[in-house]
Amino acid sequence: MPSQIPLLLLFMISPLLLAAPPPVSAQLSPEFYETSCPDALSIIGASVRAAVAGDPRVAASLLRLHFHDCFSDREQGCDASVLLDDVAGSFTGEKTAFPNRDSLRGFEVVDVIKASLEVACPLVVSCADILAVAARDAVAALGGPLWTVQLGRRDSTSASLSSTNSDLPSPFSDLNTLISAFAKKGLSIIDMIALSGSHTIGQARCTVFRTRIYSDNNVNSSFASLLRSKCSIFGKDNDLSPLDMSTPTVFDNGYYKNLLSKRGLLHSDQQLYLNESGLVSSRVSLYAKNSTKFFRDFASAMVKMGNIGPLIGENGEIRTNCRKIN
Numbered sequence: 001m002p003s004q005i006p007l008l009l010l011f012m013i014s015p016l017l018l019a020a021p022p023p024v025s026a027q028l029s030p031e032f033y034e035t036s037c038p039d040a041l042s043i044i045g046a047s048v049r050a051a052v053a054g055d056p057r058v059a060a061s062l063l064r065l066h067f068h069d070c071f072s073d074r075e076q077g078c079d080a081s082v083l084l085d086d087v088a089g090s091f092t093g094e095k096t097a098f099p100n101r102d103s104l105r106g107f108e109v110v111d112v113i114k115a116s117l118e119v120a121c122p123l124v125v126s127c128a129d130i131l132a133v134a135a136r137d138a139v140a141a142l143g144g145p146l147w148t149v150q151l152g153r154r155d156s157t158s159a160s161l162s163s164t165n166s167d168l169p170s171p172f173s174d175l176n177t178l179i180s181a182f183a184k185k186g187l188s189i190i191d192m193i194a195l196s197g198s199h200t201i202g203q204a205r206c207t208v209f210r211t212r213i214y215s216d217n218n219v220n221s222s223f224a225s226l227l228r229s230k231c232s233i234f235g236k237d238n239d240l241s242p243l244d245m246s247t248p249t250v251f252d253n254g255y256y257k258n259l260l261s262k263r264g265l266l267h268s269d270q271q272l273y274l275n276e277s278g279l280v281s282s283r284v285s286l287y288a289k290n291s292t293k294f295f296r297d298f299a300s301a302m303v304k305m306g307n308i309g310p311l312i313g314e315n316g317e318i319r320t321n322c323r324k325i326n
C-alpha cells in the first residue's frame with residue numbers, strides 16, 4: 001500500500017498539517033433570515049421536496065451543486081458563482097469548466113426556489129444560501145441526516161473557470177491528490193472521507209468511469225463486467241450508471257459497503273479503500289458498519305464545507321436572478 005505510507009507518517013507527525021482550521025465566518029448564523037424572511041427555509045424545503053418527489057436524482061444534483069460552488073473559486077467559496085450563465089462576448093462563468101460541463105444539473109430547481117423567494121421577500125435571500133439549504137434538504141429528502149445550516153452568504157459578481165478546473169477533484173485522482181484538494185479548502189481527511197459518502201446517491205457518466213472498469217485492477221470482476229455491458233470502450237460517453245448501484249436513491253452508508261467489495265464506481269472512490277489496513281481504509285470500514293457515525297461526520301463536514309470563503313457584510317450582492325449578476 002505504498003500510497004498510504006507517507007499519509008500514515010503525516011498523520012503521526014502533525015494532524016494539523018492535514019486539517020487546517022476551516023475559514024469559518026463569525027457573521028454566518030442560522031437565524032440570519034429570521035426577521036427579514038421568516039419563511040425562507042420552509043419555501044426552500046417545500047420546493048426541494050417537490051422536485052425530489054418528481055425525480056429523486058435531483059437530490060444528488062442539488063447536493064453536488066453546493067459542493068462545486070464551494071470548491072470553485074480561489075478567493076471566494078460558497079458564493080453561487082457556479083450558477084452564473086455565460087454571456088457571449090462579455091462574461092465567462094463556470095458552467096463550461098471540465099467538472100461541470102454536460103454534468104451539473106438542478107439549475108431549474110434553483111430558479112423556481114429563487115422566484116418564490118423574490119415574491120415572498122425581494123432581494124433578501126442569496127443564491128449561495130439557497131444552495132446550502134437545498135443541499136441539506138435534498139439529503140434529508142432521501143433519508144440522510146439533517147443539520148443546522150449557517151446563513152448570511154452573499155452572491156459573487158464574478159466567477160472563475162480556471163479555478164473550477166484546477167480546484168475540483170478529478171475522478172482519476174489518487175488518494176494523496178484527493179487529500180490535498182480537500183486540505184487546500186481547509187477540510188481534513190476525515191471530512192473528505194465523510195463528504196465522499198455523497199456518492200451514495202446520484203449517477204455518473206460512462207466517460208468518468210470507463211478507465212476504472214477497463215483498466216483498474218482493484219475492481220470487483222462481476223461488477224466491472226456488468227458495467228462494461230452498459231459502458232462500451234468506445235462511445236456511449238454520456239450513458240449513466242448509479243454511483244451506488246444497490247440503493248441509488250437512498251442516502252445511506254451503501255457507498256462505503258461498496259468500497260469494501262471493490263465496487264466503487266469511480267477510480268477516486270476506490271482510492272479510499274485500497275486494502276484492509278491504513279487509516280483511510282479503517283474509516284471507510286467504520287462508516288460501512290456504523291451509519292450513525294457516518295451521518296454525524298457527514299453533517300459536520302457539510303457545515304465546514306459551507307463555511308468555505310463566504311462573501312459577507314457589504315461584499316458581493318443578493319442576486320435577483322441566480323443566473324445573472326444584477
Ligand code: HEM
Nearest residue numbers: 060061064067103169170171195198202203204205208268
Ligand atoms: C472526493 C472527490 C470527488 C470526486 C473526484 C468527485 C467526482 C464526481 C464525478 C466525476 C461525478 C459524476 C459526474 C458525471 O458523470 O457527470 C460525481 C457525481 C456526484 N458527486 Fe462527486 N466527486 C467528489 C466528491 C464529492 C463531494 C464532496 C460531494 C458532495 C458533498 C459530491 C457529490 C456528488 C453527487 C451527489 C453526484 C451525483 C450527481 C448527480 O447525479 O447529478 N461529490 N462526482
